Amino acid sequence: MEIRDDRRYTSEHEWLLLDGAEGTIGISDYAQDELGDVVYVALPAVGARMTAGATFGEVESVKTVSELFAPVTGEVVAVNEALRDHPEHVNASPYDDGWMVRVRLDDPAQAAALLDAAAYRATLPA
Amino acid sequence: MTSATGAEGAPHPYVPATEADTRIMLDRLGLTSTAQLFDALPADHRDPSIELPPALAEAEVLRLMRSRAAMNADALTRPSFLGAGAYRRAIPSIVPYLISRSEFMTAYTPYQPEISQGTLQSAFEYQSVVCELTGMDVSNTGLYDVASATAEACLLAVRSTGRRAVALLEPMHPGTIDVVRTYAYGAGVSVDVVRGVDELDAVHACVVVQQPDFLGTIHDVEAVANAAHAVGALCVVAADPFALGLLRSPGDAGADVVTGEGRDLAFGTQFGGPSVGLFAAREAHLRQMPGRIVGQTRELHGPREADGSEGAPRTGYVLTLQAREQFIRRERATSNVSTGQSLVALAFTIAVQAYGPHGMREAATLCYQRAHEAAARIGALPGYDIAERGPWFQEFLVRGPLPAREILAALEVRGIAGGLDVSGRDEEAAQDAFLCCVTDTTPPEHVDALVEALAEIGAGR
Numbered sequence: 001m002e003i004r005d006d007r008r009y010t011s012e013h014e015w016l017l018l019d020g021a022e023g024t025i026g027i028s029d030y031a032q033d034e035l036g037d038v039v040y041v042a043l044p045a046v047g048a049r050m051t052a053g054a055t056f057g058e059v060e061s062v063k064t065v066s067e068l069f070a071p072v073t074g075e076v077v078a079v080n081e082a083l084r085d086h087p088e089h090v091n092a093s094p095y096d097d098g099w100m101v102r103v104r105l106d107d108p109a110q111a112a113a114l115l116d117a118a119a120y121r122a123t124l125p126a
Numbered sequence: 127m128t129s130a131t132g133a134e135g136a137p138h139p140y141v142p143a144t145e146a147d148t149r150i151m152l153d154r155l156g157l158t159s160t161a162q163l164f165d166a167l168p169a170d171h172r173d174p175s176i177e178l179p180p181a182l183a184e185a186e187v188l189r190l191m192r193s194r195a196a197m198n199a200d201a202l203t204r205p206s207f208l209g210a211g212a213y214r215r216a217i218p219s220i221v222p223y224l225i226s227r228s229e230f231m232t233a234y235t236p237y238q239p240e241i242s243q244g245t246l247q248s249a250f251e252y253q254s255v256v257c258e259l260t261g262m263d264v265s266n267t268g269l270y271d272v273a274s275a276t277a278e279a280c281l282l283a284v285r286s287t288g289r290r291a292v293a294l295l296e297p298m299h300p301g302t303i304d305v306v307r308t309y310a311y312g313a314g315v316s317v318d319v320v321r322g323v324d325e326l327d328a329v330h331a332c333v334v335v336q337q338p339d340f341l342g343t344i345h346d347v348e349a350v351a352n353a354a355h356a357v358g359a360l361c362v363v364a365a366d367p368f369a370l371g372l373l374r375s376p377g378d379a380g381a382d383v384v385t386g387e388g389r390d391l392a393f394g395t396q397f398g399g400p401s402v403g404l405f406a407a408r409e410a411h412l413r414q415m416p417g418r419i420v421g422q423t424r425e426l427h428g429p430r431e432a433d434g435s436e437g438a439p440r441t442g443y444v445l446t447l448q449a450r451e452q453f454i455r456r457e458r459a460t461s462n463v464s465t466g467q468s469l470v471a472l473a474f475t476i477a478v479q480a481y482g483p484h485g486m487r488e489a490a491t492l493c494y495q496r497a498h499e500a501a502a503r504i505g506a507l508p509g510y511d512i513a514e515r516g517p518w519f520q521e522f523l524v525r526g527p528l529p530a531r532e533i534l535a536a537l538e539v540r541g542i543a544g545g546l547d548v549s550g551r552d553e554e555a556a557q558d559a560f561l562c563c564v565t566d567t568t569p570p571e572h573v574d575a576l577v578e579a580l581a582e583i584g585a586g587r
Contacts, residue, residue, distance in 0.1 A: 039449075042413065060413075064449070065449045065454060065455050065458070067458075
């Protein structure tokens with residue numbers, strides 16, 4: 001189980017990697033492992049708004065469907081189009097190739113309210 | 127009383143409780159008679175006297191029911207020109223024969239569906255037939271009827287576009303409009319019934335066009351689709367699959383979702399049901415589809431042969447994309463539909479395959495020709511004319527020397543169901559008119575009888 005120290009997490013298992021006023025969002029290694037083989041990722045369009053705590057998409061695996069919760073509030077500036085044909089990136093590479101959306105935060109300080117790696121690790125079952 | 131007797135000590139052959147059983151139940155409830163169970167009802171509404179004749183023996187009941195059934199105005203023997211959503215088609219004899227086979231005798235998708243490969247294969251074939259007819263990429267295994275399928279198509283459009291209104295293009299079957307309104311009410315979606323595509327705007331998730339429409343007119347689906355797409359809406363076509371044998375496929379014309387009524391080719395019109403609602407869409411909307419979808423796949427490993435070696439992998443059928451469905455997605459499911467019309471879908475599949483692509487085209491062409499010949503004869507009668515409103519398929523609007531209602535009543539007296547009175551509708555072409563339907567199955571002598579009767583009525587006889 002890899003929980004990277006370079007980013008922030010939500011208790012719903014999304015991660016946010018901040019780069020200036022923009023952040024990249026995906027789901028954690030723990031989340032992809034729990035979901036099983038991901039077969040489809042439904043994501044918003046570029047330009048869509050997302051609100052912290054509200055759903056912004058869905059991940060469908062062979063056994064279930066889970067909603068994606070926005071870690072922060074802002075505007076979607078990029079979507080990982082590669083997931084359309086290669087949803088398995090979410091399993092194989094949850095922190096790199098499996099990224100989902102890039103968002104411009106209304107308030108970059110909002111990221112500080114998210115869990116750091118240690119706090120997120122503490123929420124996971126031992 | 128009936129001469130049949132029930133179980134030992136039972137008061138009635140169809141009520142299994144014996145007097146002793148009844149006594150035990152009453153004792154448990156602390157009552158002394160079954161009549162006390164009804165004490166909560168007002169006394170004057172209890173035990174109303176019903177004048178019933180004495181019970182009959184089974185053979186007597188059958189004789190009575192047959193004689194009553196013979197009083198029905200049967201569309202097979204009496205001239206009928208009613209259509210308006212239910213059309214008599216020639217159903218190949220192989221259809222009732224094959225669907226009666228015991229292998230197909232199940233009321234439901236079996237649990238563990240994959241154990242019933244035959245059922246799934248027939249559903250897959252149904253989907254293939256529907257995709258070919260509609261020009262769509264994917265079909266589900268069928269919904270209830272065209273009305274509910276069209277309502278589901280509207281909800282698909284709402285999910286796909288994120289918009290909260292749908293437009294229905296008149297003339298549309300009033301039953302379809304009602305069902306769409308009912309579904310939309312529950313989903314918080316508003317329904318605009320429009321008269322032209324110029325009424326579409328960017329609030330609409332889709333426009334639905336009926337093909338041919340409720341008054342029989344064939345639409346230019348491409349023009350409707352272009353108008354819809356221009357405002358970012360989807361184009362839904364509610365089609366008569368029989369007419370698609372002749373008409374350009376909605377998919378080719380730019381439709382995004384196609385629904386249809388499968389009943390007529392499957393079980394026939396009989397009282398309007400049971401039915402199967404065709405539902406097919408472009409692949410872009412696959413994840414938003416309602417209902418069940420059967421996929422074809424191949425085994426990873428073949429069966430173990432007698433000598434222990436692995437045989438060649440076989441083709442198999444599976445329920446697929448189930449994460450859309452309510453047993454997985456719960457309240458976020460694409461639809462609450464959880465059942466199918468498997469037997470009707472099977473009958474539809476067999477009928478269309480028995481016709482074949484060439485046969486479907488021939489039958490639809492014959493239907494078109496017969497209807498136009500009949501319309502020409504009626505239009506040539508003194509005092510009658512056929513409303514002009516562009517190309518049409520099998521239904522035409524007749525105006526006569528008398529109000530439509532009176533003409534239909536006069537036909538009725540002559541034992542002819544002349545059609546549907548649409549004189550009260552808003553469309554100009556429908557003013558003072560009745561909707562007359564002639565198909566390839568309408569016997570020529572019935573058309574002769576109609577023409578003759580209309581001539582008499584027109585001459586005041």
